[in-house]
Amino acid sequence: MGKPTGFMEYSREKVGERNPRTRQNDWKEYTVPFSDEKLRIQGARCMDCSIPFCHTGMEIQGATSGCPIHNLIPEWNDLVYRGRWKEALDRLLKTNNFPEFTGRVCPAPCEGSCTLAISDPAVTIKNIEQAIIDKGFENGWITPRIPKLRTGKKVAIIGSGPAGLAAADQLNQAGHSVTVYERADRPGGLLMYGIPNMKLEKEVVERRVRLLTQEGIDFVTNTEVGKDITASELQTQFDAVILCTGAQKQRDLVIEGREAKGIHFAMDYLTLATKSLLDSNFEDGQFINVEDKDVIVIGGGDTGADCVATALRQKAKSVVQFGKHPQLPGQRTSDNLWPAYPNVFTMDYAYKEAEAKFGDDPRQYSIQTKKIVADENGNLKELHTIQMEKLKDEEGRYYFKEIPGTEKVWPAQFVFIAIGFEGTEQPLLRQFGVKEVNQKVAARYGEFKTNVEGVFAAGDARRGQSLIVWAINEGREVAQEVEKYLMV
Template sequence: MGKITGFMEYSRVKVGERQPLTRLNDWKEYTAPFSAEKLSIQGARCMDCATPFCHTGMEIRGATSGCPIHNLIPEWNDLVYRGRWKEALDRLLKTNNFPEFTGRVCPAPCEGSCTLAISDPAVTIKNIEQAIIDKGFENGWIIPRIPTSRTGKKVAIIGSGPAGLAAADQLNQAGHSITVLERADRPGGLLMYGIPNMKLDKEVVERRIRLLAQEGIDFVTNTEVGKDITAAELQAQFDAVILCTGAQKQRNLEIEGSEAKSVHLAMDYLTLSTKSLLDSNFEDGQFINVEGKDVIVIGGGDTGADCVATALRQKCRSVVQFGKHPQLPAERTSDNLWPAYPNVFTMDYAYKEAEAKFGEDPRQYSIQTKKVVADENGTVKELHTIQMEKLKDEEGRYYFNEILGTEKVWPVQFVFVAIGFEGTEQPLLNQFGVKAVNHKINAAYGEFKTNVEGVFAAGDARRGQSLIVWAINEGREVAREVDKYLGAKTLQY
């Protein structure tokens, strides 16, 4: 695939990015496109590696390796190298309903398992993927695919994130009539309100929603099951129901003083920011504004990084991000060998921006927040922390130990908690009588059936907090099972 000797002739070129200090002045996507010529060269680096682990989609020690939706990566890399973009798009769309989303926000486990990555930087798979779909829209190759006939079967999908949208797309193309219910005012789930505009422009999301609507999918917003419509009413009106509500129950900070004012859950901060941007370009004031304030983000993941980037655009005075774990190594360690996901140090877009603005990486490692201290008005004014060390016991299990004498007091006016999600929300499950285990809907992968007849579950609501590619995988897979349940059996992939 690609040029036979391309991986020896060409080096990986980093994704194009706008200058950090420049992009902090707007909310546009931080990336800059590659030229077709540069992308062709990057596609040429794809090796004829016989067994392309990039599209295996397996899990190694709980982490994803390769592409869970089994993208035909070597094939479209080769087609891009040869300048056959329309054919590359056709190959890409065979496995991926929404490359414009994955090409922007997926962490690219495919690149971690790229065979070239054993000894050299991986092929720029993610950038090529985004370029293919963007070129498809630019050239008018993406047009509505309106089913020529309908089965007469109706399916309700609750939740319009990537799992719900993928299931809706597949089932609609199979000829079933699909209604997607979303409690927010705009469809898209976390794609719309959980990911900031500078990572995923909302016009990209809305463009796809418009296309799905043109193809016959009915989107119903501002509708919460159990409040605006009951589970019983849905079951009476539809032949099947799919729960794709995500893992939206956020973990809270359970320490002394955490109830102080201006201590917010990260997703609340991000959601309000994006909604205000879309509604009024921040003119309505309906968002959490940290301008001129000291900000601390608790939690070292991607959501925390998005909070950092959002605070920077709001012109905060300072921003720090606390992480529980030590700084990752520069290269793979002996227990993190290829093709497992590479747990190595990287500079996310938000950290580059913070470094450009304040002269240093905002991340603090191996740190534990002990308590929150409020002022006389009940508003947070300090965080008290202690450094931790990660140790291994005699049985090889890791644990954390406090290092006495490393206590520190941090002045702060806003705290954002980004320590993950517990799972799906219970009230909806109670409405349907669906069983859950550890806040995850009890439905076996591959079958996706809940304990309630005709009710299925997929995505983060079923598997817990995960990657967008797993959500799309589950949306496609549950669609096949629902199709079988309805007696159509048209989705045979």
């Protein structure tokens, strides 16, 4: 490495953020880029650790550890330290089709397994990754790579999220003709409509789609396979089909009062907000407006946090987020050792914003909603909750127990359900005739073949709700298997 003692000399710097109080007034990205000099110093902290667990991409304790797309992290950290940005970009693009996405929205399991993180704060891998690709676009280093030869083989990809885009990119570069079908009006899947603009500005997604289009990929939007075009028609027109439809069947809340008006799935809320922003800057009114309302988000994950941030920008009267688990510890516990993903307390961008506006972190822990109450017109009025205690039985299994006397009534006019996804939507799978397991497409990892000849599956549709880096991993891997199938 260029600076063998850099990790001893330099401290980790957090990425810059715009003021949490003022950024709530717009929908622009909340982060502020590092200067080149700061990036150079942060790159110098990479340790030359001999065995870089940061790019291993394995699962430990049920969570991802290291980078599933096996980014060559120490190599491009060193190149950034040396100021060799173009070479750093070349190394980054060897493994990652879309660093501009992962550098913004990936939870960075690579940092959790950084060797330096055994005793010190990890290297700022995610921020350096974003800086490399952003500099590549700024300097005109990213240009269309148009394949010189075409094989005559045609592939249909259903779904334009990160898995579908990665598969399309790989197969197109191999010379096959690729058509991507998307039922929404814009390509990008959850990148476009599932992640708010303040985390991933949509021009970043649109820029990549434009580039892929210039390289020869066809995008067909406003087209739902199974309705607007049948599965059999695709199988007749194309040599192979890849299902990258995601796991968009949202898990519902089964509870008394669920039918009250004002209760929505989180993804519906986020999708409508982003679409209205892009279509008309909210002039069309085609979104769920929570201005001056009491909002409760049920579910403690990233999607719930995005709902909090969106509600703040809509000037909600109050915003609270319910989570069933206790607050995480400030440091790794004895059963959460490196290089497993660090289950520690953090302040996401949305919570900093809520704290800046209301004075408190909006999260409520170990809480269970007992019932929902509507007014005489059927409109949501309030939620009744109770605190829970997380206990361990004699066999070491965890369970939750209600704490008597902790009942509480919360005023609410809107509730957003963000408790995860059950699996992929079933009608399309049945039309293709592919086998399912646990509401996912049955296809072995590494092969990605379904039981139907010429039909493959990848991403969340195959593995269930997961990380963007796993989606890209599977998109790249399924492309390799389809390539073998086509060229036999």
